[in-house]
Amino acid sequence: MKILVTSDWHLDAVTSGVARFDEVARAVEHCIETAKQERVDYWFFLGDLCDPDAQRAPRCAAFAIQTAAKLAMEYGIPSLWLTGNHDVIEDGSGSSTLAPLAAAAAAIPLRVPMGSTGVLEAVRVFDRPIATRLAEGVTFIALPFVPRCAAYDPVKFIESVAERAPCPGLIVAGHLNVAGITPGSEADEFARGRDVWLPIDAIRERWPDAIVMNGHYHGASVAPGDVLIPGSPARFTHGEAGNSPGCMIVEVP
Amino acid sequence: MATRKKKATEVTGKVVMRPLSLVRWVQHPNPLRLLTLDESHGAWGGGPLPDAHGAILRVIPPADATDESIGAVLDRCRALGVATTKLMPRAAGDVAVVAEVARAQRRTHREVVDALVQGAEGVDHDALALVVGAIMDEEGL
Numbered sequence: 001m002k003i004l005v006t007s008d009w010h011l012d013a014v015t016s017g018v019a020r021f022d023e024v025a026r027a028v029e030h031c032i033e034t035a036k037q038e039r040v041d042y043w044f045f046l047g048d049l050c051d052p053d054a055q056r057a058p059r060c061a062a063f064a065i066q067t068a069a070k071l072a073m074e075y076g077i078p079s080l081w082l083t084g085n086h087d088v089i090e091d092g093s094g095s096s097t098l099a100p101l102a103a104a105a106a107a108i109p110l111r112v113p114m115g116s117t118g119v120l121e122a123v124r125v126f127d128r129p130i131a132t133r134l135a136e137g138v139t140f141i142a143l144p145f146v147p148r149c150a151a152y153d154p155v156k157f158i159e160s161v162a163e164r165a166p167c168p169g170l171i172v173a174g175h176l177n178v179a180g181i182t183p184g185s186e187a188d189e190f191a192r193g194r195d196v197w198l199p200i201d202a203i204r205e206r207w208p209d210a211i212v213m214n215g216h217y218h219g220a221s222v223a224p225g226d227v228l229i230p231g232s233p234a235r236f237t238h239g240e241a242g243n244s245p246g247c248m249i250v251e252v253p
Numbered sequence: 254m255a256t257r258k259k260k261a262t263e264v265t266g267k268v269v270m271r272p273l274s275l276v277r278w279v280q281h282p283n284p285l286r287l288l289t290l291d292e293s294h295g296a297w298g299g300g301p302l303p304d305a306h307g308a309i310l311r312v313i314p315p316a317d318a319t320d321e322s323i324g325a326v327l328d329r330c331r332a333l334g335v336a337t338t339k340l341m342p343r344a345a346g347d348v349a350v351v352a353e354v355a356r357a358q359r360r361t362h363r364e365v366v367d368a369l370v371q372g373a374e375g376v377d378h379d380a381l382a383l384v385v386g387a388i389m390d391e392e393g394l
Contacts, residue, residue: 015287016309016339027281034279220278228276234284238311241287246280253275 001138004035005248007046007175007215008232010086010190011063012054020234021056021063027233028067031247036075038249042134043077046215046230047084047145047175049097051192061100068101069108072122076111080140083127084175084215085193088147096147098125129154131161138252139165143174145216146196155199162206169252170210174198178214180224185237186216200225211250219243285309285336292316292344296326306334316346362394 009028013020035043050060064081071077087096102125110122126142129152134140141161143154154176176198177183198214204225213228218240220231230248235241286308292315296302310330314323323340330338360368366389370382 015285016311016337018285018309018337020285023285027284030281031279222276230278233281235287238287238289238309241289244278244280245284246278248276248278251275 001042001135001252002038002040003042003044003171003250003252004031004038004040005044005046005173005213005228005230005250006031006233007230008048008084008218009045009060010048010050010232010234010236011060012050012056013234013236015236019056020236021059024234025063027245028063031233032067032070032075034247034249035071035077040077040249043071043079044173044213045079045081046173046213047082048086048215049084051086052089052095052097057097061097064098064101065104065108068105068123072108072110074111078110078120078122078124080142080173081123081125082142082144082173082175082215083125083147085145086190088127088145088193090148090193092149094127094147094150096127098127101125102127128152129157131165134171138169138171141165141170141172143172143176143198145175145193147193154196155202158199158202158206165207168209170207171252172203172207172210172212173214174212175215177216178223178225178227178229181217181221181229183217184239185218188239189237190218198227200227211252213248213250220246220248287311289313290326290330292318296329297322302326302329302333304333305330308335309337309339310335311339311341313341314343316343318343363389366394 009024011021011024049064050057068079071079081098081101083096083098087098089095101123105123105125108122110120126144128150129143131139131141146152177195178198179200200212203210203212211228212226213230215230217229218232218236219229221229223229228248228250231243232245233247234245235243288303288305288308289311290296290303291313297315297318312327312330327338327340366385367382370385371378373381
């Protein structure tokens with residue numbers, strides 16, 4: 001199984017008066033092209049589409065729907081989307097900037113090869129923690145950002161699914177804080193929400209070989225505990241001038 | 254526990270090891286560059302500017318830069334075709350040593366009022382001082 005992982009688009013970002021939407025949209029187009037060329041089986045988005053109170057939020061949500069639809073309908077690539085700390089709307093509703101995509105998901109069909117009998121959901125949005133089967137022998141655990149109105153304890157959630165999730169073929173994807181990473185703009189210009197930590201010790205204790213990935217951080221890296229950080233598709237602040245924006249390809253044998 | 258097969262993975266030129274998976278990062282072509290022209294850059298002395306075409310350029314003038322020299326550098330930056338410039342405050346200069354200004358001596362309420370009483374014109378200063386002093390006594394001043 002091959003997965004393209006992208007995150008932290010921040011489509012509403014403005015740097016020194018320059019709106020970044022068009023540039024990030026081009027970068028996402030490059031991701032889509034990469035997904036097509038690499039013949040990936042899944043597309044993961046690990047959170048932070050845009051801030052809900054941004055003037056451009058509707059345009060950003062529409063772009064997410066267009067992207068998911070293009071992946072599913074033109075290339076047959078199902079996509080999974082996690083909410084990040086910038087996506088959640090803390091008004092008690094539990095909604096997020098990915099809610100329009102979640103609503104549209106039911107209307108997005110997945111183009112499947114002729115003769116295929118598999119039934120896959122084209123688009124899935126995770127705004128709550130979940131453990132689900134992704135494919136034969138592959139389990140997926142989503143740990144989206146923890147909003148106040150739908151709070152959960154990541155450690156307790158991991159403990160609760162430990163029995164059900166087999167070690168080989170386990171993928172854990174989150175949008176939480178990762179210990180050992182020195183925060184950059186995530187804790188400065190892009191600070192939003194509160195700190196909730198990825199329970200990497202609890203994960204590794206149970207599943208030492210799990211593939212663990214996390215959004216939130218704008219610089220691509222491998223964090224302590226072998227946590228894979230895809231990074232942002234653009235540099236948003238001068239503190240990120242040294243970043244290499246892009247996306248991540250993970251191959252799970 | 255599953256057998257830990259190690260395969261090499263790459264991230265921005267570094268090779269890292271991951272069990273059971275192959276991971277790599279794909280960089281985007283031509284992401285917008287964010288550059289800084291700081292106070293030590295040679296451009297402030299008339300030297301060449303960095304290649305900033307299409308970039309967002311943050312400009313930090315030296316402490317002694319004049320408005321004219323800052324304007325001239327900004328004009329040169331714009332001529333390069335930067336996306337935008339962001340002018341920051343001048344860099345902090347050396348700490349200037351200035352003579353300590355003698356502080357005004359603090360006076361009590363009573364001293365202030367007594368001075369006003371003595372400065373009053375056309376009144377019996379002693380009588381006024383007696384009345385005002387009694388009020389200040391009542392107020393505990």
